[in-house]
Amino acid sequence: MMNKKINRVAVLGSGIMGSRIACHFANIGVEVLLLDIAPKELSEEEQAKGLALDHPAVKNRIVNAALQNTVKTNPSPVYTKTVLNKITTGNFGDDMAKIANYDWIIEVVVENLDIKKKVFDQVEQFRKPGTLVTSNTSGIPIHMMAEGRTADFKANFCGTHFFNPPRYLRLLEIIPTLETDPKLVDFLMHYGDKFLGKTTVLCKDTPAFIANRVGVYSIMSLLHLVEKMDLTVEEVDKFTGPALGRPKSATFRTTDVVGLDTMIKVSKGLYDNCPQDKAHDLFKLPAYVEKMEANNWLGDKTQQGFYKKTKTADGKTEILALDLKTLEYRPQQKVKSATLDLTKPIENVKDRMKVFASGKDKAAELFRASFFGLFEYVSDRIPEISDELYRIDDAMRAGFAWDLGPFEVWDAVGIADAVEGMKKYGHEAAAWVHEFLGAGHTTFYKVEEGIKKYYDIPSKSYKAVPGTEAFVVLDNLRGNRTIWKNSGASIIDLGDGILNVEFHSKMNTIGGDTLQAINKAIDLAEKEYRGVVIGNDGANFSAGANVGMIFMMAVEQEWDELNLAIRMFQNTSMRIRYSSIPVVVAPHNLTLGGGCEFSLHADHVQLNAETYMGLVEFGVGVIPGGGGTKEFALRASDEYKDDQIVQNALKDRFLTIGMAKVSTSAVEAFELGYLQKDKYSISMNRSRLIADAKAKAIELADAGYTKPVQRKDIKVLGKQGLGIVYAGANTMYSGHYISEHDKKISEKLGWVMCGGDLSSPTEVTEQYLLDLEREAFLSLCGERKTLERIQSIVTKGKPLRN
Template sequence: MNRLDIRKVAVLGAGVMGAQIAAHCANADVPVLLFDLPAPEGKPNAVVDKALAGLKKLDPAPLATKDRLQFIDAANYGADLEKLRDCDLIIEAIAEKMEWKLDLYAKVAPHIRADAVFASNTSGLSINALAEGMPAALRGRFCGIHFFNPPRYMHLVELIAARDTDPAMLDALETWTTTRLGKGIVRAKDTPNFVANRVGVFSMLAAMHHTARLGLGFDEVDALTGPRIGRPKSATYRTADVVGLDTLAHVVGTMQATLPDDPWHAHFCAPEWLSALIAKGALGQKTRAGIFRKDGKRILVLDPQAADYRPSGGEVAPDVEEILKLRDPKEKFARLAASPHPQAQFLWAIFRDVFHYCAVHLGDIAHNARDVDFAMRWGFGWAQGPFETWQAAGWREVARMVAEDIQNGRAMADVPLPAWVFSRDGVHEPAGSYSATTNALEARSTLPVYERQLYPERVLGEAPAERGETLWENDGVRLWTRPDQDARIGILSFKSRMHAIGDEVLDGLIEAVARAERDLDGVVLWHEAPFAVGANLKQVSEACRAGQFDRLESTVAKFQQASMTLKHARVPVVAAVQGMALGGGCEFAMHAGHRVMALESYIGLVEAGVGLIPAGGGSKEFALQAHRLARRAAGGDVFPYIQTAFQTIAMATVAKSALEAVQLGFAKASDDVLFNAHELLYAGIRRARAMFEAGWRAPLVERQVVVAGRNGIATCEMMLINMAEGGFISAHDYRVAKAAATALCGGEVDTNARVDEHWILDVERAQFVELLKTEATQQRIAHMMETGKPLRN
């Protein structure tokens, strides 16, 4: 099997995971049948209907756009099993009870086509035991496919083969899941809880053990185990609340029941306080109370000694904070291990015990160390996996320290480190990552789908990324190529922090496009996320303080020139957008000849948040869109389309996906949306090549743009008056929004006047500079730079 053609998916089970897996398949343009039990009364599909209604309320949103819901159809096991014959992939996602799953398999198996794939989204049950519940003829097409919650956003999917799983089918499923759903695949062994949950839950148990041993508070531990050590903001105990305390206890129970010989088995049990919370129905975020709960605006945290809640406010001790700020991981770990402070002892202990656990179990749970590290990065949000962290801290010295603690009874288990640990300087090398099963380095997968990832995520110690061939660069940008892909398609990458757009980027972009027009066949504007966070506010703020408004106007004019350079280049320009494309970044993307966007791209004109309006051509592009749409509408009235753009700009609306960016007008329906961001550059190069070969011609500058003029501005202003009188906006909000309306409507000209693109650029530039001169806008810029949040003044 070389290719898996999945035209329709069935998801069995409309619970939290099942419904969200269905949503993500619908995001990917795959129609879905979502099954559950028939309702005992009323409409037969009431259970699924309720789940579908719930998808619209979840945050973060599982649906890339709300209209994706139309591609999910409700079904039930009582009346609709025959519909399974139309499905190419069936994903079972019911509760984690073996007997329930086997009973369902017996019910649905007669209705599954011989060439369909059947997969279980179990989080830890034996895939081989589940396979026994399938007819022998279907076992070759059965496997585990473990999504992480929430499925749209979590990159990890674990694929688990049973004894009879067809290897070619699994390769094809990995290919489809990687490129169509945008996932990072780890091939897990059929062991309890697989890779990520096995290590992740153990790390939580270790944290709980050492919390109690050292008498720390839950909030104190979360202050220690979040971003300060490269973990998510939810840290340890908030993560437990998010996952669900009952779910966590279930996974721990699975480990207790299925791993009796594990040297750490004594620790595979839920603490008394956890069992007590579950018994009371305090299950975490889903019940609005768990380890943490809200009391009005206050956050309370459980005090297990008092069996009651207290105000949350755990802090990191100054001595420990100083250690955590060290850049050298070797020094950091040595200092943590040597410090007598309980917080430092806690951090060393949780790292030590996870290192110990992973080393002992590497051969049992994973094919190689890279899979463990990626599983923890992608499934639990760790900045580095456990083996990477260990290797960065000095492999041999950390191994010596761990062995010493084991010998002296300070570790959670007395099993020695395996011999292979002491024969190596690390587990990741340019040639591959260590496998305890084969006692050799294993290279990455050679499946063809990975050839689309020119810059895949790498683990520490792996071969460095290919730099390509530099054609030209300045302080702001680099123009380069990948000769192994296409030597005549240039790649233009920003070098600034967060890819902010300042003078050096503008100068570099204009020069790079000129060089591409002379020497190349096309350009891809690409760099790893974020795409661009907008103008360099530091440069803007400094110029404002110095009163250099003529200089600022020249910079805005250059910004507009750069946007028009992208739009009217004599070679195709493709914007490969990933992550945030805000303000000027959004404007650059809008002006490109084509966009190749990752699904998780957050695109918007957010200038209103700092008291400004889009002036890099963004207002002008929306005015052009309104003009073109009006020409196709009865009556040709441009204002209805201006009104929509006005609301988008005035409210600083950001698209929450690339699909929504199309709906909001930041991109076009003809643009490409990829689900795997690592494929953007590959697709961008090929799109630029195709455009060149098809005879790409840049659009001419529009000379006859119909604008809404004074009447349009006045109509927008009527909306603003109502909002101001209702107290919804401040006086400066009013001024900023009126400036946006003025730019969108082409300035103070007659309604339906005809102007050219440059006229609208002049209007938006003038409005932008006038706003810059106001104290309120300068305050907003300063506040954004200091806090990263908008100021409502």
């Protein structure tokens, strides 16, 4: 692999994609130059100020406005606002010469070959030989952009197609031309995976590459089936959403978010450029979509698409759905489905596929009609768009956020059964599939000794999925490497003396089973292993403690049992910190309440860049009771400096819990004080998280890990701190910012963090604070308003402000 370092990136074009790509490079610490055209005329505001066209503020107006608008979008394209310091803006006229000092130049201007060629003329003029140049086009063949360029430009040029929004969608398609240096391709595949956190997929230079070719086929096929099967917008979104392992926004809501015009553009491009495609006619727009286009009903960007947000007479927001027959908006209708009901108790998405395939209602019928067509389509696309089937699955999972790619769904349904079923729907699998079945094979994928292998069509044999050697996938280890399990968690041997505790409760909530598993793993590791990782492959690391259990105990007034349960939670957090082996916690996505408390007590936190961490117990009417309040008091104590007002450190820590602040990224989790300097590392690619955590546990063990000593020197402020806490809570209550119950919880939190009403600042032990924390938690569980809050979360999934 070539030895390149990417320290500085120039992004040419500051539209929606250009600005967001610039933000994501800034997220990972790269210096970015973002350029765009200079305006040809003054705005009214500029005229009023008496500015001329050559004024720097005017020349950079387009690029600066684009970047500012991007940063305001939700969800945010940046991990934290401070990363924007890494981005410098400019314009093509004044600043193009600066690209000579940049390691990678990414073109993201409009989808017009002539305009792109003009930009590349300028790039050729200023770039240094050997500089990497890529285009983020989604519709123009890559080789056409390289025509007429120098040999050095061609060798260092290819397509790098990011998906929008680049921070959140994990796909990066790499599209080389015949003249691209193969070493450059290897470099980009690795760089995208390791540093940008992407699933990098190598594509051929074919129309729409892989993800959009298959994804737009899938959407267009659905749009035609809707008419044929007389389905409503709500039915389709219900049948093609989370139950199927797809995002909540499913089909039509996603189209509204992305923009109907984007989908139309890609489908028209495929219709024009793929005349030999067997599904060619499917890329024609159904009549109702043509009418929507004519009406400019393009989704969120035009305030209406398949859905429309309106206000009712009493001022409430209502989302209406489009009736596809009459093209009029009407209130949404409830959708019922026996097949969906049958899938509800099934946690594993793969296991739901057979239920869909054999169901008897509309949801099952739509599944068969759409997937049988998709199976034919993807089997026909090999070797046109990819020689390997796993690349198609990777592209669909990462680009369209599907839990399972088409070949994985086919495996789950049963290949031979599906091939038979396809015939009834007028579909035929490609010849290589029949040959594959004839040779006695039954699945496209299999796991051998923890390694996932795919069926390689040219060699007619199974090969390891390349690039995954660096990943630890718990799914592939579960069978013979599970050494202990209960209903809430499993202990899996990762090899090299490291154990992993994997949660598998709903939303990975923490109950007695989970605590038992963590303690068991530490027991085992202290006797015959070297370290423990707490991590899982679920959608979220953990939504916190099982509040349903707390609610039951509190309602039944089983105070002794509840006291024991909280004590066990606290003891487990303390065991994570004070065991004789290193414990590394590996959070990702939601890491709330107890999940956050485990992270607070870890020897090291190896977390994914997309980690949303917080102590959110206030929302259910309690304070953090698994060691979180104690830990924040301890950290505040460590921040007290003689030359500063010590109450400020206490106030900051108090407000983080009191306002239930949740980080929007791993970087922000550090800024909020959930992570400590030198005790955390970020894995950009979620697929590498468990492997990175394992490596960290080994590193700590190899460095001669010794058991830390419990703290007895935690400075608490007693009455001096309580006065500030109580006065603050009172002011907030008087100003109607918080309710009377919030005031009570605030005072309990302050009581613990200040160590009670001690007459002067005093040094206390961790156990002293844990006892206060548990006492406060228990007393709040006896409050009617706390129980109402917990009940609202348990029954409706919504926080209650009372």
